[in-house]
Amino acid sequence: MESKNEIVLEIFKDISFSEKEIAFINSKFTKMHFKKGDILLTPNTYTKNQFYVFNGCLRSYFINLEGKDHTTQFAIKDWWISDYTAFFSSEKAVMNIECLQDAVVYQFSRESMNHLCEKMPKVEIFFRKKMERAFAAFQQRILEYLSLPAKERYLKFINTYPEIVKVIRNYHIASYLGITTESLSRIRKSIH
Amino acid sequence: MESKNEIVLEIFKDISFSEKEIAFINSKFTKMHFKKGDILLTPNTYTKNQFYVFNGCLRSYFINLEGKDHTTQFAIKDWWISDYTAFFSSEKAVMNIECLQDAVVYQFSRESMNHLCEKMPKVEIFFRKKMERAFAAFQQRILEYLSLPAKERYLKFINTYPEIVKVIRNYHIASYLGITTESLSRIRKSIH
Numbered sequence: 001m002e003s004k005n006e007i008v009l010e011i012f013k014d015i016s017f018s019e020k021e022i023a024f025i026n027s028k029f030t031k032m033h034f035k036k037g038d039i040l041l042t043p044n045t046y047t048k049n050q051f052y053v054f055n056g057c058l059r060s061y062f063i064n065l066e067g068k069d070h071t072t073q074f075a076i077k078d079w080w081i082s083d084y085t086a087f088f089s090s091e092k093a094v095m096n097i098e099c100l101q102d103a104v105v106y107q108f109s110r111e112s113m114n115h116l117c118e119k120m121p122k123v124e125i126f127f128r129k130k131m132e133r134a135f136a137a138f139q140q141r142i143l144e145y146l147s148l149p150a151k152e153r154y155l156k157f158i159n160t161y162p163e164i165v166k167v168i169r170n171y172h173i174a175s176y177l178g179i180t181t182e183s184l185s186r187i188r189k190s191i192h
Numbered sequence: 193m194e195s196k197n198e199i200v201l202e203i204f205k206d207i208s209f210s211e212k213e214i215a216f217i218n219s220k221f222t223k224m225h226f227k228k229g230d231i232l233l234t235p236n237t238y239t240k241n242q243f244y245v246f247n248g249c250l251r252s253y254f255i256n257l258e259g260k261d262h263t264t265q266f267a268i269k270d271w272w273i274s275d276y277t278a279f280f281s282s283e284k285a286v287m288n289i290e291c292l293q294d295a296v297v298y299q300f301s302r303e304s305m306n307h308l309c310e311k312m313p314k315v316e317i318f319f320r321k322k323m324e325r326a327f328a329a330f331q332q333r334i335l336e337y338l339s340l341p342a343k344e345r346y347l348k349f350i351n352t353y354p355e356i357v358k359v360i361r362n363y364h365i366a367s368y369l370g371i372t373t374e375s376l377s378r379i380r381k382s383i384h
Contacts, residue, residue: 088328117320127320131327143264146262
């Protein structure tokens with residue numbers, strides 16, 4: 001079992017904190033347990049929370065007007081997940097977040113994030129750099145979607161995220177890659 | 193003509209600086225003049241710069257393996273532009289940046305950005321919030337691409353960015369919306 005102190009050190013690795021700072025940060029995180037199939041967020045609701053994944057696997061997805069399911073993100077241990085358009089603005093969420101496995105997450109609100117950033121410049125730096133990496137990774141994913149054939153994107157996905165591939169279903173991979181499950185089956189057959 | 197001090201105040205509006213801070217920030221920005229058609233960035237090169245647009249219009253775009261041109265971003269006065277995947281990582285650029293109009297931009301390096309953020313927490317906050325808004329806006333654009341018909345996306349684009357529409361060509365709008373110029377013509381005829 002992790003202690004609350006350990007979770008702060010796990011999330012903000014490489015940053016040194018005093019005992020007092022750790023206690024202050026701890027007070028901003030809420031530990032939550034979810035079961036496979038549980039829903040953490042639904043569209044048309046306001047969200048002021050993001051979730052740090054301690055264990056388990058979650059995904060955010062979006063259903064378009066034609067009913068097509070697009071997976072925007074998976075999250076396993078040490079990842080964060082939210083509907084970030086809603087989280088960073090005053091707009092309603094358009095995404096769903098669901099648990100693909102039983103999960104333990106730490107909920108962290110926008111207000112707490114701003115509060116910590118104001119109080120501790122080292123936390124501000126941490127979140128700025130995290131945002132930069134997230135933005136770069138997201139942009140790269142879109143460019144790959146526009147430039148690589150589905151087979152290449154599948155190979156890249158399974159090589160980059162072997163831990164995620166172990167726990168999700170083909171349906172989820174297809175939804176992440178933007179292809180049908182039938183296309184995914186054909187790709188897998190052509191490889192093996 | 194803007195003075196160098198004015199440009200600092202324009203970029204970091206709402207932040208108060210001392211004269212000394214303004215001089216320090218000024219030293220990190222390099223003013224550059226470009227002509228319509230000039231190229232600021234090409235793929236397969238390293239870039240450690242982003243550009244603040246003082247005037248003019250630029251676009252970043254990406255050409256996929258089939259030769260299809262995808263506009264990732266337009267930038268007019270008070271916008272920033274770069275290949276952010278390359279800018280925030282040690283990867284080579286995959287995008288082009290070109291001037292669609294004569295432009296005056298202020299070049300600002302990754303190193304200078306980190307330096308300013310380290311020295312001035314208020315600049316760190318400014319860039320964290322800018323990244324949050326950029327990430328949210330980019331995610332929203334992708335979701336719209338996945339969810340809205342081309343006609344809706346076109347109407348949204350011309351209503352949201354009337355200043356950009358004035359100075360770009362149909363070819364660029366189509367490339368931004370991910371449709372052919374023929375489809376764009378059909379959409380425009382169906383509206384007018």
